Amino acid sequence: MGVRRFDIEAGGETFAFASETEPKIAFWLGKYPANRKRSAVIPLLWLAQKDNAGWLSEPAMREVADRLEMPYIRVYEVATFYTMFRLQPVGKFHVQLCGTTPCMLRGANDLKDVAKRMIGAKMHITDDLKLSWEEVECLGACVNAPMVQINDYYYEDLTPESFADILGKLQNGVSVEPGNFVDRLNSAPAGGQTSLTDAGLFDGSRIISSLPNLGGPAKEEASAAPLAPPPEPKKTTLIDAAKPAGAAEPEGERPEEFDPATGKADELKRIKGIGPKNEEALNALGIYTFAQIAVWTPENVAWVEGSLSFPGRIQREEWIAQAIELAQGGETEFSKRVDAGEVASSKDEGDE
Ligand code: FES
Structure with missing residues (x-):
């Protein structure tokens, strides 16, 4: 492995974790005794890298060292050893x-x-x-x-x-x-499975896991209904895996996704009609911000409603109008109530 050096100039002088990252930091610190918290150095560096546009600046490493009460050189050693940590800027x-x-x-x-x-x-x-x-x-x-x-x-x-x-x-x-990107299921043989094809051996359930240091969708479990015939080989994606078995591709056009590793996600529960469950489901579809919802076309609305199985609800509850207001930094009557702590989300009013 070659020498890996920091890009001092590009790193600037300061770094701060995003406020949304603090619970993730607490999660990792909670895994170790207080006098062994330096054991969390790799997950904290990973979180710092995510909050720093995909690479580790020297101030970011110092912040991790300060949090873990480690000598700076010890953190530099870890960051320069593991190539999962990048020491110079990268593209989006x-x-x-x-x-x-x-x-x-x-x-x-x-x-x-x-x-x-x-x-x-x-x-x-x-x-x-x-x-x-x-x-x-x-x-x-x-x-x-x-x-x-x-x-x-x-x-x-x-x-x-x-x-x-x-x-x-x-x-x-x-x-x-x-x-x-070929016609096969995960790593099964192209053309279909050749072993373990007895449906009785497999209950059909599939799980996507997520760790708190990943920005992606939370874990979901698909239908546990037994698969009758062996599964057809098909191109499978994370989104496919989150759908119930046999679910058809919804009509309409999929809206552009947002990568929460590259920017700040919004609290979608400030929109009346989006409770914790729907927020999680929207995140799983790559929808994290008011700005995304604010520009949905009718085709996008149809796709999202089809994906989440609640036809007509987005228009009925005026999600887009609310999102436009919130994306511009404004407030709605409902968001004021959430912000004031009167309700956590519309779940308190019967929505999911
Ligand atoms: S050799 Fe490429 S993933 Fe293992």
Whole structure:
């Protein structure tokens, strides 16, 4: 491993964790005795990296050291040793491209050519600040080689064409669901499962887990109904996995997603009609901010209502009008009540 140095100049003088990160920090500190809190150095560095646009500045490392009462040099040692910590700025979408043997044998070098052509040299950031890339060692998804990790998610079974398509879409503000990009279920054989095909061996349940240091969707459990026939091979995504088995793709157009690792999420429960359960469901669809909801088109509304199975409710409850007001820093009668602590959300008034 080469010498890894901090980008002192780009890091500025100060760093502060986002207020939303504090509960996550408390979660990790709570896992260790008070006199061993330095054991939380890796998760805290990870959280600091997320709050610092995907890389660790020197002030961010100092903040972690101060929180954990560690000598600065000890934190620098950890951050410079583990390549999961980046020490210079990266693009909004940072690509970690696996170049280790299984991926290399399955075409990683062709993916590298795409990255060089569309992004530039390793760790170069495109002019629009959207993309950067680096080569990394095995990311543990060799069975779906070749693959890349973009921010927190894996994109697997790639070809130069599918990888170029992903990069192009991200650069143009189009979200791309992670997962594998050939017709197979997770890492099952292409063309369908060849073993464990007896439906009685599998209850059909699937779980997406989330740790507090990840910004993504919380865990959800799909239907536990037994699968009658062996599952059909299909392109599966995180969103698909959150749907009940057999759910059809909703009509309409999926709204643009927001990556909470790249900015501040809003408390959607300040919108009347969105309780904790709906907020969680919206987050799982990539919807985190008032600004997103404020620009929904009728097609977007149809897609969201179809996804969450409550037709007509968004218009009826005037989510978009409320979101426009809140996105501009204004207030609504309902948000004032939430802010005053009179209600936690519309769940207190019967909404989910
Ligand atoms: S070799 Fe690429 S994920 Fe393991």
